[in-house]
Amino acid sequence: MLHIVDDEEAIRDSLIWLAQSRLIDAAGYDGVQAFLAMLGEDYAFSPEGDCLLLDMRMPDMSGALLFDTLATRGLTRRMPVIFLTGHGDVPMAVDSLKRGAFDFFEKPFNDNKLMDRVQEALQASLEAGDQALVQSRLASLSSREREVMDLILDGKMNKVIADMMGISMRTVEVHRSHILAKMHVRTAVELARLLK
Numbered sequence: 001m002l003h004i005v006d007d008e009e010a011i012r013d014s015l016i017w018l019a020q021s022r023l024i025d026a027a028g029y030d031g032v033q034a035f036l037a038m039l040g041e042d043y044a045f046s047p048e049g050d051c052l053l054l055d056m057r058m059p060d061m062s063g064a065l066l067f068d069t070l071a072t073r074g075l076t077r078r079m080p081v082i083f084l085t086g087h088g089d090v091p092m093a094v095d096s097l098k099r100g101a102f103d104f105f106e107k108p109f110n111d112n113k114l115m116d117r118v119q120e121a122l123q124a125s126l127e128a129g130d131q132a133l134v135q136s137r138l139a140s141l142s143s144r145e146r147e148v149m150d151l152i153l154d155g156k157m158n159k160v161i162a163d164m165m166g167i168s169m170r171t172v173e174v175h176r177s178h179i180l181a182k183m184h185v186r187t188a189v190e191l192a193r194l195l196k
Contacts, residue, residue: 001046002026002118005035005063006055006084015053022115024122032061045078049125051118056085056092067101076100077128080121084109134194140182148175152188153195
């Protein structure tokens with residue numbers, strides 16, 4: 001989903017149309033407060049990824065301040081931000097990129113270049129979502145399961161793991177079963193692929 005925050009309705013409408021011409025779902029917001037109201041505390045990220053096209057200067061709150069808010073909440077990896085401005089300058093662009101913005105476009109911009117970057121940002125959002133999912137699955141493992149998993153990933157067989165850890169082979173089998181279930185994989189090979 002492409003989220004467009006710009007106080008100019010004509011720009012929002014043209015960007016929504018442009019996104020839809022590339023088969024990208026898009027929604028427009030007339031200011032930061034409207035966007036924050038939609039975002040809420042527990043935003044459910046889109047399965048197609050999320051990207052925010054953000055006007056740098058708006059009446060209710062600056063785009064830079066919204067970016068800082070999103071960064072504080074840890075959302076800028078899952079929702080990369082591309083700044084738009086009609087009043088851009090090089091230091092502003094450099095500063096926003098240093099702070100983690102995905103890109104910076106000055107109005108008027110090249111439609112195709114902007115949409116190419118939006119598609120790259122959506123892909124980055126998906127990859128960040130996949131990484132977050134893997135991390136949450138890893139966090140669900142007990143410390144003992146993590147130990148067993150590390151040995152599995154080292155290619156050790158159940159009997160060797162049992163001997164190394166001083167536990168029964170049946171206990172290793174139970175841990176292995178729990179690890180595979182919690183990580184949503186069926187085999188040690190799939191586990192290794194997931195964690196590479």
